[in-house]
Amino acid sequence: MMLGIVLVVFLLLQITPGDPVRQIVGLRATQEQLEEVRAEMGLDDHVLVQYGRYVGQLAQGDLGYSYKSKKPVTSMIADRMVVTAWLLTAGVLMTLLISIPAAIAAALYRGKAADQVIRGAGLLGLSMPAFWVGVMLLLLVALPTGWFPPGGFGETFGEHVRSIFLPALTLAIGSSPFIIRSLRASTISVLNSDYVATGRSIGGSRSRLVRRFVLRNAAVSSVTVLALEIGFLLFGAVVIETTFALPGLGQGLVLAARGRDLPAIQGYTLLFAVIVVAVYLLSDIAQAMLDPRVEIES
Amino acid sequence: MRYRAAIALLAVLAMFAAACSSDDSGDTTETTTAGTETTQASETTAAGGGEEDGTLQVVRFESFDGWVLDQAAAWSTYQSHLAVIEPLLRFGADGKSLADGLAEEWSYDPDALTITFKLKEGARFSSGDPVTAEDVAFSLDVWTAGPNFGISFETIVGVTGEGSEVVLELAYPDNTILPLMASSVAGIMPKDFGGMTEDEYYANPIGAGPYKIDEWSTGGRMVFTANEYFYDPERPYYDTVVVDVIADETERQILFDGGEADLVEYLSATAAPRYDAADIYQCTTHATAHIGLNVFNPPFDDPEVRQAIAYAIDYDQVSAALGTDYFEPPSGIMAPNIWNWVPPTKPYYRLDLAKAKDLLAGSSAPDGGSVELVYDSGSDEDTLVAQVLQANLAEIGFDLQLNGLETLAFIDAAWSLESDIAMWTYGAIQPDSADPMNWIMATGWLFSGYEIDTLTEQFFAYAEAETPADQEAVIAQIQDDAIDAAAAIAYAQGSYLHAVNPNLSGFWSAPWGLYYYDTISGS
């Protein structure tokens, strides 16, 4: 699986038009210098040889050097990782804070006004582009109140918290509808299930049952869905970091794409793919731990 | 022919709106006679404040090119070189004068073919060693060997001197050498790289400037600390200068608004309205924005078509799009407000659709046609103006295909004349009009491919002219010629901009946007 991903990222170099050597040596270089660097980089070698070398470098944690900043891509990633980790963590927390109560309420009052409102809000949340939500939060919250900076990440812990609040909220507004929707459905099925019925028949109170079965189900279910939606969350991070000028991985990717910085794009893309695979794996494990009914496959 | 080869080399010099500076001795045998010309140090703006600790936090948009003086292409690189590897001279704030640097006095004698400098008594490298004529001689060898700017120094055939006196010996009379000594390309390095190998030196260079390097990288943070051996005991006022590269426009602005950055270098005119107008430092009008029409291919091989284009541009609209506070319709193709600059003797192009249509009707492309314009899509200004030009030229039947490219790809396309029109903005890097002349030659008449033989001759005439009036006459002629040729058409002239914390004092910038860190102090 990872090899397939590496292959796709490697192929980016092959299908990208233009001469990468030209970008590296700059335009003042002579034709001889150009050839020299090309040979040095092994770009004259057979594609398979190049691929082998690329994989070898990756195995050693070498992602190459940015054309633009000439810095190692790994160090660019390291610099930006913290910001994205903050955004995703805060975003996921906020998503859970919004969606678990909303979904359980919708399930408990199925078909009633609360359910309708929550479903309607979910539909709205789904239709709003994250970047626009971000701009609107800046316009309607950050500017009038002055509580939050209009972007950036700040230097201290307190500044980080203030800086990350609106971006995380933006992310949560985009991802909550997914969670609410699936959680509502699974909560309904838990409420209808035999063991809840049994629990009720032997006299368990409704709130205890909700706590005992429903919340546990909610945790399992949201983790699963969030894990499935990690790709969506990461894209949200790309867009939101750009909107709020957060110097994270997503902003790095966009700047690299605008600046046609191929090694940086390869590095970021690979990293995002690794995150997705890792999250899938972790979610399988987490699911197994949270829910004894699920066994880890193989 | 040697000249052409040299120009070709030079021409590959690319990148961020930087003008390069060159000179060539050519095969001229003429000798001119003139009296000894002595220039006095012009007063650099006095900086307020006294000794102080603290950090000046600078934010910029572009990466650093490294410490090899010859390989500077980005504005930010010239900027950092000036702070560490100080040249013999400095430029004055007005852009038309030279000021004292490592040298306190200087004089040019065209008859004796010498330029004489008197070094400051306290001129020392950050290692503590004094600056000597030997260091200058060594530096000259390094400059001359550079593939980009090297030919600029070729008139200099030797360096002599004793004690504090340094004498440059010239092969021919050349007015352009003295101002060149104020450009970062002519930074003074210690003899034999201070005992280091070349690689060691460029990894950790020392110079005699106000700051030494504490930390640097090409794409990341740079930290400069005060050079305790700097010749001026008062300066630098800030102990530390920290420079960060922040690629995102909004992020730069937020850092500035939040007080985390004292200075944002080289704002685009489109970003300027986001800042408090009081925080904007507007340099004297100098930046010259232009298009180059590819004269090798139809329809722009026909001068009448090119002139029609020049009459079809709505210069007021262009300036309005860029913001009339910062840009105005152009006076000519030469970047203004530097040494010996004069406007053309006839008025520059203004919108005149009737004339444009008349010209076009009698030309080889009476119905216009489809042409491609390449521009640097990283520049918001160019992206806007490209759309204005597209609308303007549609009025006379030209369908402009906009092709926004990443900076390097753009320069590749512009330089190789792959498209019909290329868009760029240039400025000088030192106070002499020789600098724009060199840039124009190096870019093949501003990416148009127009012949540069005439300009080359004009350059020699300028370099050897006996009086400033003669030099100005050359510039006026170039300006007039450019109007007739209409190969490169200026569409706006304006200011380089910086955002400067109002609490700073002593900040000033030359028309081309470069400034000195060490004149800045907190209030």
Added chain:
Amino acid sequence: MTASGYLESTSEPDSPDPSLDSGAIPIDERSIWRRIPMKGKIGGAIVLLYVLVALFAPVIATHDPIEIDPITRLASPTAEHILGTDELGRDIFSRIVYATRIDLPLGFLGAFLPALLGVALGAMAGYFGGWVDSVIMRVSDIVQAFPAYILIIALVFALGQGASSIIFAFTILGWVAYARLVRSEVLRVRGLDYVHAARVAGLSRFRILRVHVFPNVISQAVVYLPSDIVFATLALAAFSFLGLGIPPPTPEWGAMIAEGQPFIRTNWWFATVPGIVIVGLGLGMSLVGETAEEALER
């Protein structure tokens, strides 16, 4: 993550995937019309409105959308310019109207082409089985492991900016969910008696696919389309917002929001209104999608 992912996640683990047991519903147009709930009609009306705006853009717009007038740039709303003007003095209202001609068809194509490819590949995989199946499924595994939108950024980088690159990237990355759905459906149908009978009767494979399999699977794939159109439209706008989508001066909603963001302090409507327009289309499409989905579940 695609809309199909979103829909998949709604089928909770406890209940079997509705697409697997519902089968094809006999189509009777009149009864369907009667059975369309209110929200389906509202959604349909909204979508129809956008289609009409796109068709009659020249009539509705008050100005040429690319006609510039920098002298009156960034004007406030007036009778002349009902939503003011942008950075080049172009009429914002007219640009929003004309952008419908870009966003609507591209959003549709961005959902339809992946669906087409997915249905074709899924049908092939399911019907032919063997190595065809394993190759297609192998590739779909790799594609699915990627955060699709991130890879689209990388692909658009490699292919060059513009509508065709984006649509191409959408297509080669968005087909997986459809392929899986159709493949499982084909596998199910293939086991049915009448298909066996048809094969015994000597019908060609293609004919069997066309006559017996496609009608069964198409209706299910169609249910995914509306929500995928929402996602494609939002994603297209997002790419343009990031500066990687439709190049200027073509009017596009996402790009307009990006253009307007720097001016939210003074010209708040500039970034706000295009967003509202996107949300409107998203809501309309989502309502249609929900209706279609519920119709299939019934």
